[in-house]
Amino acid sequence: MPQFLTRGLFCLVLFVTPMAVAADELTSIISVSGRGEVHVPPDQITLRVGVVAEARSAQDAIQLMSDDARLLLEALEDAGIPAQDVQTTMLDLRPVRDPNGAVQGRQLRIIGFEAQTQVTVTSRDLIGIGALFDDILAAGANQINGFNFGLQDTEKALNEARVLAVKDALAKAQLYADAAGVPLGAILEISDVATGGGFEAAPRMMAADAGIPMAPGSLHLSAQVFVTVAIGE
Known part of the structure; x- marks a missing residue:
């Protein structure tokens, strides 16, 4: 054989x-x-952008983050991104501790709070994606967590x-x-x-x-x- x-x-x-x-x-x-x-x-791109805010209290941090996140969503709507292509994918609140206030045997003292949210956006206008990034940053986004190109x-x-x-x-x-x-x-x-x-x-x-x-x-x-x-x- x-x-x-x-x-x-x-x-x-x-x-x-x-x-x-x-x-x-x-x-x-x-x-x-x-x-x-x-x-x-590719004929589409998916962006992951976010807003991070800090304040002395958790409530104030959430409020500052929410205000910027609202502006971000409005900017995406003004840019013509359909609502079904915009999704909030993360919301986080954590304490900010004093790195210089360590006491032996104790946790670092909390001096504030950090609130963060992330929005995932899909756009099919690759020619205008650079301008969209500018609009997102101008609206208050201060975090870009990556992006990837894809196919419809x-x-x-x-x-x-x-x-x-x-x-x-x-x-x-x-x-x-x-x-x-x-x-x-x-x-x-x-x-x-x-x-x-x-x-x-x-x-x-x-x-x-x-x-x-x-x-x-x-x-x-x-x-x-x-x-x-x-x-x-």
């Missing part, structure tokens, strides 16, 4: 083996893996990668069949493997009339499949 091994990006093993397809019938098969990748520009329709891009993965697997199967001097028969099985995606930086910044320059780059998504093909007669 011949067995072939090739080396490359993946360790791929080609099996030409008999496979039971009926009680009294056997067929030989070729099993291969295929991989497909697509690179697409991830499944569409993944389907393109899946098609490429199947084509890649069939091309390999044909290559090995030709090398072995045997014809290919029917496809017996295609199985999908869970895969993911990633982010690539752009070589230049996004053009913008004002605001923080942003580099959207491109997203890469991949798919992998295993294909079993019968060897023809």
